[in-house]
Amino acid sequence: MADEQSLENFLHSLEAASTRFRPKSSELIDTGLRVVELYLGAAECDRRAISSGTSSRLRKKLLSISGFMAEEAMNANDPKWIRASVLLHVIEDFTDDFRENFRYLILSNHAAVKIGVNMRHLIGEAMAYSSERTSGFLKVFGDRDDSLNRLGAFGVVEDCICGRFTFKPA
Secondary structure, three states: OHHHHHHHHHHHHHHHOOOOOOOOOOHHHHHHHHHHHHHHHOOHHHHHHHHHHOOHHHHHHHHHHHHHHHHHHHHHOOHHHHHHHHHHHHHHOOOOOHHHHHHHHHHHHHHHHHHOOOHHHHHHHHHOOOOHHHHHHHHHHHHOOHHHHOHHHHOEEEEEEOOEEEEEEO
């Protein structure tokens, strides 16, 4: 019960946070990571209720945060950020336009390649927590030709500013 309330509190704090600009501190992605951890520990019926009850505003923020996590994965050389990034898509549940999800998954894929993580393996792990719809879209993404899952396919490039990797429009 306490974890369910904590998860709801963390989700509310993410919904209230601004994702318009890249965060200057790690607070936003740390909160996102905590949301993922609590989500994974929740009962399946609670996970489904959370995914189905997520507002449109929060869904968009989860996608943005997944992109910030992909950047952090490259900067920290830590696969936990890519895993969490993919799992935010599970929470978001591909509710709106799957192409938006793919756009952000491409960032995670790029980060995975850069730090030597098997993205298909992470997708397979995430599918265990996914709805049928989300599993289907994750499978499609993982099975696509690699050329479609590159930054250039969505007009994005990697940049390095002050020693930190970021993504920006091409």
